[in-house]
Amino acid sequence: MFAPNDEQSALEAYKKLQGGADFMEVAAEAGMDKSLVKLGEFTANDILPDLSEATFALSEGGVSEPVETALGWHIIRVPSITAGSTQTLDEVRDIIVDGLKQFKAEDAIYDLAATFDEELGAGTAIEDAARDVGAKTYKLNGVVRGEGLAGEAIDGADEINAKIFELESGEESFLEETATGTRFVVRLENITPSALRPFEDVREDVIAAWEADERQKLMLAKAEELANSINTTGADLIGLASEDGASVMESGLTKRTGQGLGEDVNPAVAAALFTLEERKAKAIQTGEDVLVVKLDEIKSADANTVDAGRVTDELKEAINEDILAQYLTYLREEISVSVNNSVINGLYAPTAAN
Structure with a gap:
């Protein structure tokens, strides 16, 4: 599949195929993901209407000329055909x-x-x-x-x-x-009518909420004290945690998006880390948890040594997701569900009570 404004690329790919080039190699040269190129087996009703006629006019092994749909330009290859059959009763x-x-x-x-x-x-x-x-x-x-x-x-x-x-x-x-x-x-x-409940009815709830709020304040104050100790004296985080009976967890090398964080690490940790300098710490609250986050190391990106393949794969994945989203939107518009309110109102008399 090529973009709607990329008919020329589709025609050039078709010429290569006519010259005997391998279908999957041509698709790869055009930047297509194999998982998107191979659609699997389907019936005439399972494919876009604009593609159905062209697809089912091909013989086994046949390749179509570029076909235009709302999604762009398509070249279709039919590697195999399963004959239709009628199931027994x-x-x-x-x-x-x-x-x-x-x-x-x-x-x-x-x-x-x-x-x-x-x-x-x-x-x-x-x-x-x-x-x-x-x-x-x-x-x-x-x-x-x-x-x-x-x-x-x-x-x-x-x-x-x-x-x-x-x-x-x-x-x-x-x-x-x-x-x-x-x-x-x-x-x-x-x-x-809505109204405030008598205090006697909510006394226990109020006390529990107040106690929880006070615990959170004390925990945050303690976490800020620990973070300040690390920032001003270079105190060891593991040692401080041991003294206070707190647990220590390594977040893992993370990007700003949180990619790379450990499974049990709150995503807010990534955002906090990217506000810190190396060897510095800060206290954060995530829901009911209070954490002391310390940045051990910053690994700067190097444009000369960066893994271009990985970046390319990420870009392809993003593009594939965009294409899939467009395809789903197209299907929703083509195969939509609507409600005919006039028919419903005719079935249920206006005088009836619900």
Whole structure:
């Protein structure tokens, strides 16, 4: 694949192939990654529509002329063809049975949901309508915004919670459906306005939070004292840590991005290291942890000895990720999912209560 504005390079590559050049060698010369060039086996429906016709017009071993798509210019080679075949009924029986069961289940759920919705629209109480269709009902107390459904393990609890807080006191929602297919209706009986809880109710929580905060302050003050000792007197970090019962961990040689850090090292360590001079230290806080970070060595890059191959590989990886992102965006635009709200509104009468 070549860039959209690089038709000339695609034509030159095609001429080389026509002259008997190896496909993979030509791809490598053009800077293509082998993992992206080899697409594996696929059917006509599994490839971009713009490429499908050209691909399946080729015979085994055939190479196409450059083909243009929204992603750029492509040259296609078909190394092998697997003949199409029809599976026997016995081979696909389980798949068909499972599919039919799924279809019938979805059909039955739809019918029940429609019946339930009709009863609500006729003024039937939620409890009675639910009983008639075999649905579960829950009476929830003390539901807090953004905290699920008061301890109940209900599928789609977060979505239902969000719906509850869209209602006014005494309102019912429409018949709704969660992302996983759970259908639900909510009736909001009353709202308790938000207010500060009495101190006696939160005394233990306040004490625990205060103690934790004070511990953090003391730990940070101690870490700053240790870092200052290292910076002013050249004290040994390992010795200081041993005296205070603290553990010592080597971060590893790291880049600014954190690449090279040990698995158990917080990424904030890399950022801290790049603010220090050699043999200097500083205290940092990462969540609940307080650390003393000391820079042992700076390894400067040397443009004359740098591993150009490694840099090239990193650039290729970045380019490949960009191409993949563009490809996925193209697929989303070509194979999109849309919601026809007018059809949905027709299925569920506006007078029905959710």
